[in-house]
Amino acid sequence: MTASGRRPSTGFWVLLILAIVIAGVFSLMVGPMGDPPGWVVFRLRLPRFVLALLTGSALSISGCVLQSLLRNDLATPYTLGISAGAGLVAGSVIISGLAVPVIGLVAAGTAGALLAVIAVYALASGGARGEYGATLLLAGVTMNLIGAAILLLFEYFSDASRILEIVRWMMGDLAVIGWGKPLFLIFPAVIGTLIVFSRTDVLNQISQGDDLASTRGVSVRRERNLLLIAAAVLAGSTVGAVGPVGFVGLIVPHIMRRFVGADYRYLVPASALGGMLLMVLADSLSRIVVSPAELPIGIVMSLLGGPFFLVVLLRSGRRK
Amino acid sequence: MFLSTLRLDDVSAGYGTRSVLSGINLSISPGDICGLIGPNGSGKSTLLRAILDLGVTVSGTIEVCDIETSDLSDNQQARIVSYLPQNFNPFSRLTVAETVLLGRHPYRGRWAFDSSLDLEIAGECMLETDTWHLRDRIFSELSGGEKRLVLLASALAQEPKLLLLDEPGSSLDFRHQLNMWLLLKKLSDKGIAMLISTHEVALAGRYLDSVLVLANGEARAFGKPVDVFTTEILSEVFDVHLHVSEDSETRSWIIVPEMEK
Numbered sequence: 001m002t003a004s005g006r007r008p009s010t011g012f013w014v015l016l017i018l019a020i021v022i023a024g025v026f027s028l029m030v031g032p033m034g035d036p037p038g039w040v041v042f043r044l045r046l047p048r049f050v051l052a053l054l055t056g057s058a059l060s061i062s063g064c065v066l067q068s069l070l071r072n073d074l075a076t077p078y079t080l081g082i083s084a085g086a087g088l089v090a091g092s093v094i095i096s097g098l099a100v101p102v103i104g105l106v107a108a109g110t111a112g113a114l115l116a117v118i119a120v121y122a123l124a125s126g127g128a129r130g131e132y133g134a135t136l137l138l139a140g141v142t143m144n145l146i147g148a149a150i151l152l153l154f155e156y157f158s159d160a161s162r163i164l165e166i167v168r169w170m171m172g173d174l175a176v177i178g179w180g181k182p183l184f185l186i187f188p189a190v191i192g193t194l195i196v197f198s199r200t201d202v203l204n205q206i207s208q209g210d211d212l213a214s215t216r217g218v219s220v221r222r223e224r225n226l227l228l229i230a231a232a233v234l235a236g237s238t239v240g241a242v243g244p245v246g247f248v249g250l251i252v253p254h255i256m257r258r259f260v261g262a263d264y265r266y267l268v269p270a271s272a273l274g275g276m277l278l279m280v281l282a283d284s285l286s287r288i289v290v291s292p293a294e295l296p297i298g299i300v301m302s303l304l305g306g307p308f309f310l311v312v313l314l315r316s317g318r319r320k
Numbered sequence: 321m322f323l324s325t326l327r328l329d330d331v332s333a334g335y336g337t338r339s340v341l342s343g344i345n346l347s348i349s350p351g352d353i354c355g356l357i358g359p360n361g362s363g364k365s366t367l368l369r370a371i372l373d374l375g376v377t378v379s380g381t382i383e384v385c386d387i388e389t390s391d392l393s394d395n396q397q398a399r400i401v402s403y404l405p406q407n408f409n410p411f412s413r414l415t416v417a418e419t420v421l422l423g424r425h426p427y428r429g430r431w432a433f434d435s436s437l438d439l440e441i442a443g444e445c446m447l448e449t450d451t452w453h454l455r456d457r458i459f460s461e462l463s464g465g466e467k468r469l470v471l472l473a474s475a476l477a478q479e480p481k482l483l484l485l486d487e488p489g490s491s492l493d494f495r496h497q498l499n500m501w502l503l504l505k506k507l508s509d510k511g512i513a514m515l516i517s518t519h520e521v522a523l524a525g526r527y528l529d530s531v532l533v534l535a536n537g538e539a540r541a542f543g544k545p546v547d548v549f550t551t552e553i554l555s556e557v558f559d560v561h562l563h564v565s566e567d568s569e570t571r572s573w574i575i576v577p578e579m580e581k
Contacts, residue, residue: 071409209408215372217398217426262413
């Protein structure tokens with residue numbers, strides 16, 4: 001007698017990819033066509049579409065990793081202060097007024113995210129044995145508050161035009177001219193994605209408990225460090241490129257669990273695709289609502305994600 | 321064939337500089353069940369963690385199936401020794417079948433999906449532990465006793481020669497506790513050796529082949545239950561006046577604290 005786990009059908013994957021393609025075509029066509037239309041589509045909207053794909057999947061994969069490592073389905077890439085670190089460093093670069101190219105912001109975001117994760121991790125390792133997860137969460141929350149405060153302090157001493165720039169960046173912005181941003185983001189996104197994709201079985205093991213994972217042959221400490229670094233690179237580079245866009249890393253794995261179950265071998269690829277779809281749809285929406293002007297993607301996502309998060313909280317509260 | 325499934329030779333263990341266990345010697349033959357008994361904090365869990373190399377500093381020799389554990393890779397050891405811990409994530413949203421299949425990890429390469437052999441073995445382990453009917457349920461929604469059985473099935477999916485169990489019967493009611501011991505007895509008949517930390521002294525005596533009594537991190541006694549479960553030894557170890565008598569009818573022990581005077 002054999003019983004297998006839940007396994008998404010081929011049709012599910014095809015549908016998901018088809019949905020992304022349709023949403024993509026839609027997002028390329030939606031909005032006013034200035035002339036020449038070819039320039040608008042290939043220099044503005046196509047790179048923007050690619051940027052949405054990259055950021056959506058990066059944030060969702062990063063969310064999956066943290067939900068496994070913290071054994072908490074409500075964890076997000078921002079729980080461990082990753083956004084605060086990325087935001088602080090990338091934001092400081094903007095405020096400093098240095099004319100940095102896009103790659104500078106991506107690098108700054110990645111570096112900031114890594115620093116934050118290392119700091120939070122070091123703090124938590126000093127905590128009591130067995131209280132690891134709780135300490136990690138507390139350290140992350142604290143890191144978020146400190147990072148936000150320091151960034152505000154910088155803003156306070158900056159002049160108005162810089163403040164405007166940083167505030168606009170904090171709202172999240174997918175608008176691009178040309179291929180610079182998506183091309184620079186591809187490297188950290190692909191590296192982080194490969195690290196996680198090759199360790200989805202490890203995510204399953206670690207989500208069961210460190211002791212169990214360890215006695216099944218997983219080098220928990222090493223794998224966890226690698227996965228944390230991958231999660232930080234994915235989320236940090238994204239924050240550097242488009243600003244802190246929230247909720248993607250939370251909502252997408254949640255919705256995908258409904259379809260493919262909790263097995264990370266299916267959940268991670270499904271979340272990557274789901275994140276792409278959500279980001280492309282949200283981006284199209286942000287350009288439609290107040291057309292011909294557009295809304296910042298971060299605001300659109302938070303307005304969609306906030307209520308969703310509350311519903312999830314209420315429902316999980318009822319289950320217990 | 322190996323002579324002893326587990327052999328400890330002058331093993332001391334601790335966390336960092338804090339020493340918890342010292343001078344432990346033990347040998348368990350294939351198919352034997354050894355009980356680990358002692359008061360809270362006497363080092364029972366630490367001994368299990370030392371054998372499993374779970375963050376414990378160890379000195380001395382630990383051998384499983386006549387091979388020193390330090391010579392085994394993590395994966396090799398996982399194919400010989402498996403573990404039923406007290407601490408696990410009770411909120412896992414995996415199904416029971418998926419949870420049991422996780423025990424196949426040491427036999428799989430990276431990125432591998434469940435082979436037909438994996439599915440077959442997981443199915444057998446679920447039948448053996450009577451969890452087959454739960455296979456499509458979500459782990460987090462099971463009762464405490466069911467979770468324990470599912471994790472035991474997943475430990476069996478590792479096809480272990482040695483099974484380490486940390487208080488497998490704690491917080492189970494009479495029927496589930498008895499079923500757990502009967503199941504462990506059945507598994508031992510198949511040649512799996514076991515080291516079980518437990519507080520259920522009375523019932524365990526029926527099923528244990530040998531008992532190691534720990535007190536303050538040292539071995540106080542080792543032998544058959546009938547030699548070890550005495551008023552003198554248990555009273556001293558648990559630091560309370562106990563009245564111990566063997567009940568011939570049920571072949572188990574009646575152990576109660578004496579009336580305070």
